Amino acid sequence: MQKITFVTGKGGVGKSVVAASLALRKAQQGKSVLLVELGDQSFYADFFNLPNVGYDPINLRENIDLSLWSGATCLREYALHLIKVESLMKLFFENKIMRTFINIAPALPELAIVGKITSGHRQVGPPMHYDEIIVDTYATGHFLALLRAPRGMAEAIKFGPMGDQTRKIQAVLLNPEYTSIELVTLPEELPIVEAQELNEQITKEFGFMPRLWINKCFGKSLAAGLKNQCADVSLEKWKRYLETRTQLEKVASERVGSPTANYIPLIAKINSWEIIEEMAQQMGSV
Numbered sequence: 001m002q003k004i005t006f007v008t009g010k011g012g013v014g015k016s017v018v019a020a021s022l023a024l025r026k027a028q029q030g031k032s033v034l035l036v037e038l039g040d041q042s043f044y045a046d047f048f049n050l051p052n053v054g055y056d057p058i059n060l061r062e063n064i065d066l067s068l069w070s071g072a073t074c075l076r077e078y079a080l081h082l083i084k085v086e087s088l089m090k091l092f093f094e095n096k097i098m099r100t101f102i103n104i105a106p107a108l109p110e111l112a113i114v115g116k117i118t119s120g121h122r123q124v125g126p127p128m129h130y131d132e133i134i135v136d137t138y139a140t141g142h143f144l145a146l147l148r149a150p151r152g153m154a155e156a157i158k159f160g161p162m163g164d165q166t167r168k169i170q171a172v173l174l175n176p177e178y179t180s181i182e183l184v185t186l187p188e189e190l191p192i193v194e195a196q197e198l199n200e201q202i203t204k205e206f207g208f209m210p211r212l213w214i215n216k217c218f219g220k221s222l223a224a225g226l227k228n229q230c231a232d233v234s235l236e237k238w239k240r241y242l243e244t245r246t247q248l249e250k251v252a253s254e255r256v257g258s259p260t261a262n263y264i265p266l267i268a269k270i271n272s273w274e275i276i277e278e279m280a281q282q283m284g285s286v
């Protein structure tokens with residue numbers, strides 16, 4: 001049973017590194033993993049110094065492949081699939097459907113992406129023989145648009161193969177047995193507020209709760225060490241910052257409204273793989 005994991009959170013909180021670390025954790029457990037990033041630009045290409053990250057998977061490391069999927073590339077594959085299901089002529093030239101299409105068109109790239117993500121489950125399109133699909137998704141608002149895309153389309157198109165397909169996509173996407181959401185935040189005011197809103201929205205609209213990750217934590221020992229250093233140079237502001245931040249670490253999960261808190265420490269490494277390896281280790285038995 002293929003698992004689909006979405007990683008989301010505010011911009012810059014560590015979504016991409018958390019997604020890569022989750023991928024490594026699963027790979028170390030012997031699972032075959034497809035790590036997917038969404039958009040036109042690859043973050044991992046720079047981060048891991050890779051020459052060509054694109055639609056077709058490349059091997060990143062033992063048990064991990066990497067793909068970059070954009071709305072346009074997924075749409076192309078989806079259109080090809082539609083032609084096979086029903087003549088494109090009929091679909092596009094029936095007036096009523098055409099109108100509906102135009103009305104819901106803004107969600108089309110998102111629909112194509114979630115269509116691709118769930119294609120393994122639905123057994124359509126090119127085979128995706130992975131145990132785990134880990135998706136480094138968008139920040140808050142765009143992420144909600146991604147989850148909402150099939151519902152909007154299914155409501156707009158009640159009949160025909162396209163309506164059926166969107167309902168199937170929806171069924172996989174919103175089944176907590178297949179899908180999970182990892183919500184990343186920092187122990188800082190703005191990311192916490194944004195995470196709280198997103199957590200509430202996802203729970204209300206889709207009926208399942210994300211798992212919360214509080215990233216770049218100082219923890220007690222690091223904070224104490226830094227505080228001692230600060231005492232020497234009496235940097236009052238820095239001391240207050242440390243106190244606020246470590247306090248926020250403690251209350252973050254409660255403020256977000258999450259029943260559990262998963263902490264990831266601030267990792268003092270420069271090398272990309274060293275960061276990911278240490279982070280994966282700190283994640284324990286996820």
Ligand SMILES: Nc1ncnc2c1ncn2[C@@H]1O[C@H](COP(=O)(O)OP(=O)(O)O)[C@@H](O)[C@H]1O
Pocket residue numbers: 009010011012013014015016017018215216217264265266267268269275279
């Ligand atoms: N726990 C951590 N320790 C050290 N550096 C981190 C940690 N989490 C994230 N980073 C660094 O912070 C930056 C932002 O992380 P990134 O995953 O790109 O965020 P996002 O994908 O949410 O925009 C990256 O340079 C990453 O290496």
Ligand SMILES: [Mg+2]
Pocket residue numbers: 015016043136
């Ligand atoms: Mg990112």
